[in-house]
Amino acid sequence: MVLVFICISFGVIGLLMMLLFPHIRKYAAGGVCRSQARLDGKTVLITGANTGIGKETAVDLASRGARVILACRDVEKGEIAAAEIRTRVGGAKVEVRELDLADTSSIRAFAQKFLKEVNHLHVLINNAGVMMCPYMKTADGFEMQLGVNHLGHFLLTYLLIGLLKRSAPSRIVVVSSLAHYFGWIRLHDLMSQGSYNSGLAYCQSKLANILFTRELGPRLQGSKVTVNSVHPGSVRSELVRHSTVMSLLFTFFGMFLKTPQEGAQTSIYCAVAEELDSISGKHFSDCTPAFVAPQGRSEDTKRKLWDISCDLLGIEWD
Structure with missing residues (x-):
């Protein structure tokens, strides 16, 4: 009887899931x-655009007629993605350039060449990211997640801000995450040398994205360059490859997750929506304004993180 009850229960659950699936997916x-x-x-630059939401963002913006530049650490994978985009979008103007956000020398070399060869930049999408990796350091000794997700994009934006201003009106889109809710900027141990938890380090880096956006926004006032951050949602992507637990959860609960195309919508929205022409320093999710956790609204923390980031990168950004 117990076995029969279990079978019937699973059958009922399965039937309910089949009936509810379209609604759940919607x-x-x-x-x-x-x-x-x-x-x-227009010219668009997207980091980490060889896969996931970055690639889908590139597909959409290319379909709107933009010249789309994919900045990728792995050029070979980038070229494969570019070929796919050209197949999906007839006449797509897409190209690949090498950029390793885990190495400031690569970022500087990329920017130097970019500024010589590209006359305008209308949209910069800081999309690339590392999630929940084992403790590693970048080429410059930064904790990998903070180094790539925050500091790498901080430096890239700094090096290209002049071109963005000359190309104005222009936009910067910073891909953050709902994970910022669980993040804290550990000013006493920013690089997690005292203790390391891959999940918390990821959350810290995503909070840093929010704080960077909120500090940069007012600094760009009057320049006709805007910057906004986005939460793409929970997306089926390669980002969780470093976490067995997250990979299993994403497999079992796949129907509740966004496809990369769905996850790219808010990045696209912040890049093109006419109503955002003068909106800056804000956070968006599902193409609407989103709530920012209290630690992401701290004036003191965002200023301190900005100053520390400049010191770490050896730059002065007034």
Whole structure:
């Protein structure tokens, strides 16, 4: 009897899941960018665009007529992604350039060459990221997640900000995460040398993205360059490859997760939506304004993180 009850229970659950699946998927998909804005004659730079939401963002923006530059650590994978984008979007103007955000010398070399060869930059999407990796350091000795997700993009933006201003109106989109809710900026141990938890280090880096956006926004006032951060949602992607637990959860609860195309919608929205022309320093999710955790609204923390980041990178950003 017990076995029969168990079988019937699983059957009922399975039937309910089949009936509810379309509704679950519709809810999980989240917001959609409705803007029909064209980007003909515009140049877009997307980091980490050889896979996941970065690639889907590139597909969409290329379909709007933009010249899309994929900045990737692995050029071979980038070229494969570029070929796919050209297949999916007829006449797509897409190219690949090498950029390793875990190495400031690579970032500087990339920017130097970029500034010589590219005359305009209208959209910069800081999309690349590392999630829950074992403790590692970048080429410059930074904890990997903070180094790539925050410091690498901080330096890249600093080096390209002049071009963005000259190309104005222009936009910067910073891909953060709901994970910032669980992050704290450990000013006493920013590089997690005293103790390391891969999940908490990831959350700290995503909180740093929020604080960077909120500090940069006012600094760009009057320049016609805007910056906004986004939470793409929980997306089926390669980002969880370092975590067995997260990989299993994403496998079992796949129906509740966004596809990369669905996860790219808010990045696309912040890159093109006409109503955001003068909106800066804000956070978005599902193509609507999103709540920022209290630690992401700390004036003191964002200023201190900004100053520390400049010191670590050896730059002065007024």
